[in-house]
Amino acid sequence: MENNLSDRFFDKLTAVINNKELIKLVISNPKIKSSGINSIIITIAQLKRGYRLSFVYRYSTKDITKNYEFVEGVALIKKALVEDFSNGDLFCIKENISLVTTPSGKIKINTHEPTLQPVSAFRHDKVKDRLINTAGNIYLRELEITNANWEVRREMSDKFRQINRYIELIEPEIKELTKDFTIPQEYHIADMGSGKGYLTFALYDYLANTLGVIPMMTGVELREDLVKSCNIIAKKSGFNQLFFKTGTIQEVELQKIDILIALHACDTATDDAIYRGIKSNASLIVCAPCCHKQIRKELNVTNELSNITKFGILKERQAEIITDTIRALLLEAHGYKTKVFEFISTEHTPKNVMIVGRKISSMSPIFGKIMEDVATIKKIFGIERHHLEQALRGKE
Template sequence: MTKAVSDDKKTFVAALAEALENETFIKLTLGKFRAEGEPRKAVATLVLLKEVPHLKLVTTFARKDETKTFSFNDGINHLKSEIGADYLSATLFSTERDMTLTYSKKREPHLTKGKPTLKAAAPAAHDRAKSYLVAPDRPYLKALQVSDKDGRVKPSMQGKYRQICRFIEIIDTLLKEDDRARPDSALSIVDIGSGKGYLTFALYDHLTTTLARTCKMTGIEMRGDLVDFCNALARELGFSGLRFDAAEAQQASAKQVDIVIALHACDTATDDAMALGIHSDAKMILVAPCCQHELAPQIKDAAEGLAGLIKYPLFKQRQADLVTDAARALLLEASGYKVKVIEFVSTEHTSRNILIAATKSANANREKAREQYRALKAATGFETQHLASQLKDVE
């Protein structure tokens, strides 16, 4: 009997894990509460927290509901501990089938499977409106293999999809804050280090399709194969205002540009993007830095007490990343921008999770930022910084 119990429960829990992984999960109900305490029943459904699907378990008592939210792994473990112990009945509803595991008074299991009785529902979300900013069935997401032909995000591309959603959510908010006066104006945008174009296509699609704005957008990318791929895809999708140029970030020039973005463009390409934005008087500059190599070899224990922070190579690199990005933020302020530093995607998914968002502002305290930049430079001992060397009056 022990083996049978174990096998049926294993099958049920495996089906739950599979349904969550394949995104066929609809809900799971728990009944026949037989433990001590107030009678209750429970239902688990999906909920989005910061774009990440979680399990929400609502336990219903006679006079109240109690809600707990779990990551998928924690949720599976929690349900596993309750099924067959506190609750003698559990039913899993997925788009593929229903599966019920019940236990007799003697705790003998009985597993039944049947056709699906429920249709899939979108996960209820604390921030559902935001998640809908990027519908997973957009044609560019299918073409870039983020979603499958039925418009469902592929399991292996969930992280990329979340990054796209978060980026669009951030820029959408910034545009609303910044652009209230002229929401109908045409936008000119340059994306430095556009790569395969995930975020470039997402932003172009959001602006032109969702917000119905006129937009000219250029992706700058040094890899010719990616540029050819992206140009072909832009043509195929009918994105007539979007083109990609094969060039080094440093060569990029623009007479008039509203927004410059550089998302995980490597090392000092981020500085080149910021310099382009500053020199062309862009009203918005958004960069997600990565591979900050320039300052680490230059940082010294110039300030008393810093030695402990840079003694160990890993800490030194992290410290250098922070110093690099803080210096960049200060240089943007010194150039007349208001700066926000935002978490791009949760650290659970990548350590490259900082987005520096700068909007042109007459109220930026340029002199104070210049002083803070110089103080940071003196305290950490670096001599040259790629953005600073392209700006006047900051050293």
């Protein structure tokens, strides 16, 4: 490392941490992929024991949080940036500073105008950003989104914002379903790949306590440890009709599905979830796709468009667009009025598209035409199979 440049970065980092001017530090671009850690997000957390540096280690399918005293935390940051990762993006109140280590070991430092607000400003966000109440809401505290005083913890402010955005987006869809009823309706809801349950609990809370519908909700999750902890939190929160089940999206037994949710279910797990929603005649299907590996591997463009898959990152984006376009078209073909929009815009997640389908007919009157359009897209991009299309074909 070039000492003077990196020392300048670490001196600045230590100063902004000590002055509590750090909004966040994002360490990314691992030099060696085998550790499985894609990035580390570091913020300052106020714990009972005092201020700590909170490290969120982001893996592909999970996040692990660890808190460290400042001195120990800064040493770990230095080690990560010297040995394991190429990029460090420091977001402070007064400026943003980025450190990049090139493959030849050269260090580049760039300083920019600040782009993020400190969390105290977020606390005064408009009511629209706070559809979920924090005071007395046990699941938020159990999930460590709020602290003992029911305040949103600094390092969880992005997650809280995501939860509120999710509720904001889903609210009109549920209202549309319930608009013709004068008495509360019961809805069987499956949340496929519920993970730690952040969005599952929030939706249950909002439906039961704000919209006044009766949610009969099941979170389906591969990982038994998460299922166990979510069931404990549901009980503590008094959410009597919310259960978590260990199982796979493909095979879990569910009595009925009125509303199918799949948020950030990996790769073809999103297709499996949509398939179950369509086959269960779900009234509403909501998904926020995650990675799009299946179609990326299939892409084989040999015509005049071949250059659009020449560059890795652009090929990745093409794969996302094609995968999700075909998913949306297949929903339309099966009688769902379908919308695709941005879920949440953040600097560090590409997982920000949401697809919502509302059942309006048993099958589209132009089913054949839509399937021809899907076939044309596949042909242009040299795609042999799309997981959802094949599932729907195979079992029809």
